[in-house]
Amino acid sequence: MRLSRFYINKPLVVGQKITLPKELSHYLVTVLRLRIGVIVTLFNGQGGEYQARLVAITQKIAQLQIEVFHAIERESRLSLTLVQAISRPEHMDYTIQKAVELGVHQIVPVITERTPPLNPEILNKRQAHWHQIMLSACEQCGRNRLVQFTEIMPLTTWLAQVQSGRCIVLSPHAHNTLFKVIQSAHTITLLVGAEGGLSEMEIQQAIQAGYQDIQLGPRILRTETAATAILAICQAWQGDLR
Secondary structure, three states: OOOOEEEOOOOOOOOOEEEOOHHHHHHHHHHOOOOOOOEEEEEOOEOOEEEEEEEEEEOOEEEEEEEEEEOOOOOOOOEEEEEEEOOOHHHHHHHHHHHHHOOOOEEEEEEOOOOOOOOHHHHHHHHHHHHHHHHHHHHHHOOOEOOEEOOOEEHHHHHOOOOOOEEEEEOOOOOOEHHHHHOOOOEEEEEEOOOOOOOHHHHHHHHHOOOEEEEOOOOOOOHHHHHHHHHHHHHHHHOOOO
16 A cells, blocks of 8 residues: 655654645545544654654544654765756646656756746746646655755846855757766756747856856757756766665
């Protein structure tokens, strides 16, 4: 039987009884149809995970008893930051989900020349939506620490900050290969454009900020494919998919 994992945004202690929020209780009791005595896994993003038992259901509100703490870490030794130009909602959602599954440590959503028009009134809603995608991906893939999300910012604002480690930017005209650039790197920052990629001026701005331009083979990849492919290659070459 598949063990269910859930994120709880509060301190957790062995021996503690916790009452789950209404929405999560509904999911456990009504959707998953879990019964008294079932074991689930909880994590709060601070590292490690907790084994808890469903001990009570009152008016569809679930109560758990925390029984055991396991100091399990599933974070990659390779520090990956994805600087992703905001793309169409379905593409951005996919990119965030797969980046979390592939072990990225930080996601930086940036506004570029080819970012679709953004309504300032819904930016907070989009960020909350991305945060929920991140949490769900952590629950699914077994991560016990949350991915750091920065606030939405213009690409120029991000590039003006001091960068560390190996920084790479996708460019269809680059001569460098990914394998050549990431050799022996322990910290990698990847900059990926939205649909249509980054403009030539933005690529040059990134290079001036210390990024190395790379090409990823003879085919043009979609934005969500490019980010996922490069992160997977980085983890296979230098990270925990070796």
